[in-house]
Amino acid sequence: MVDKPLLKIEDVEIAFSSPDEADIVAVRQVDLTLTAGKTLCLVGESGCGKSVTARAVLRLLDQNASISRGRILFTPPGEETVDIGALKSDSLSMRAIRGNKISMIFQEPMSSLSPVHTIGDQIDEMIMLHEDLKPKEARERTVSLLDQVGIPGPRERADTYPFQLSGGLRQRAMIAMALACTPNLLIADEPTTALDVTTQAQILDLLKKLQDDYGMAMLFITHDLGVVAEIADEVAVMYLGDVVEQGDVFEVFRAPRHPYTQALMRSIPTMARKADRQRLSPIKGTVPSAKDRPQGCAFTSRCPHAFEPCPTVRPERTQVGEGHVARCHLLTQDTTRAEELA
Template identity: 85%
Template sequence: MPPTPMADKPLLKIEDVEIAFSSPDEADIVAVRQVDLSLYPGKTLCLVGESGCGKSVTARAVLRLNDQNSLIRCGRIRFSPSDGETVDIAALKPDSLAMRKIRGNQISMIFQEPMSSLSPVHTVGDQIDEMIMLHEGLKPKDARERTVALLDQVGVPGPRERANSYPFQLSGGLRQRAMIAMALACKPNLLIADEPTTALDVTTQAQILDLLKELQEEYGMAMLFITHDLGVVAEIADEVAVMYLGDVVEQGNVFDVFRAPSHPYTQALMRSIPTIARKKERQRLSPIKGTVPSAKDRPEGCAFTSRCPYAFEPCAGMMPGRTSVSGNHVARCHLLTENARKAEVPA
């Protein structure tokens, strides 16, 4: 295992980032606002929340892979590799040479559905070869040997033969393993995994998660993992950030957040997890009532107001600030501020 870089300096630091999408007929739609996240070398940060909460938009912004009509309206995305200078990715153009040197080399991404992410007209081996030759300048023969070794490392049987296969000739699990091999081809400092197990069966999901943990330990890389499965979060995360309609409503050490969820949305997510005890007692699941509002109709205050059972007057009109729960555990909720205020007032 390679030596882990100094852990007192974040590898990736997202500071007050706001991302909007423009439309020729309508005003800009804000998809992500005031996001602050820090990811340290060798650690795993999980972004969790319902579909449409801005998790993938945030992660894709790190590699500048969002659609052309997207705009980082404010904030910085600081990337600080141990062997280079700090770069503000938010200030780079998506097609710039500096960004292309980072993308796939120092920061790689595993996409949710490899069938639509891999080229259907090129073999799996050719696509991994291209990545290696582009960033490391190896000759085709040497690149192919590296590709075969990578496919073998991620558990693809018959790696030399499989390298000559097209994506449609592989099962979903093997396609995902091939995608992981491609992402690790240049030994990145940071791996972004965008719900890499969603389309897989339960057994294959467990295998892929175990594989990612083993490879993370071997390469000493940091991992930004996107999921809506709290069971996965509990298994692999060091830190967790809960997102709702583009806002990070709660974040902190995974043990602190799971032990004492402090935002009503996090609490509702925890209550909606099916458990063996609930099944034995024939208890119904506790779904979160309502749906995530459209980003076009975002409330001025807390985005969770319309679904929150504890909402009161300030919630709809004012965005809550970050309140410290304990240590690095923080949440954005007016209830925390109100309860703290009441605690200071003598009875």
């Protein structure tokens, strides 16, 4: 018997309303699947809908945003499946999931942690909210968590405020808070973006170790393909609200089939001898506004292979390998055109 996926996002569309304009669709018919113990990386340029998709899982969307289509199915081990998309953001059912069974590490801890409460008090509150522990017991758990994420002098650090910690220590404190209730799913929204390279490597190693210890699934959001190669089991590439390619990380990196994924791979700087050096190959053009999204493929305006159906007809998800899918009209056309992407 095959276990159900821990999280299954089916055909989800997220729209933002405006009093002066028509609704703007920020995420269009996204399908994602997360399995316990595995890491799915969501990668793409800034503004492509990665963070909006992640926040929808925890129902932390802005007031003018709504899940206008699809389902977000969450199946904790040994429990019934819950459609998170159908829950109200402030319902007791959603509060029982948020921070307890699904936690999130936000991109910038300085703006996510309260500046007027100590690190220890904030983690204590998270623990006591979801578990029947007394304040002293919660504090001991907090100190243990801070020690586990590598914060020196954890008992003393628990009494410090966020502004008294370095960026790396604040991020570790945020990770400790996210792990306070041993979640089944951890969402990490670009947790290493503001950190130096050495601290970034330490945080990635820490997350991998904690994932092994807790057996949790992880949805990791980033725009850095180097991070993807290091931490992911599967990768989903987003562009302007669409998941254009998804599959096993080794398969996608070895043989990317969507023109956008291929362009991302070509734009990675590489070390080479002087005689072999080449100029970077940037992606030409700019990402159009979500208000001006083509009806068809979102990448049409920047794609060197675009042809007749691309601007008007949205490509179907096409199987291009075992567990490897992409959305591109070239993949469903004649052999000559399909070979352009091979």
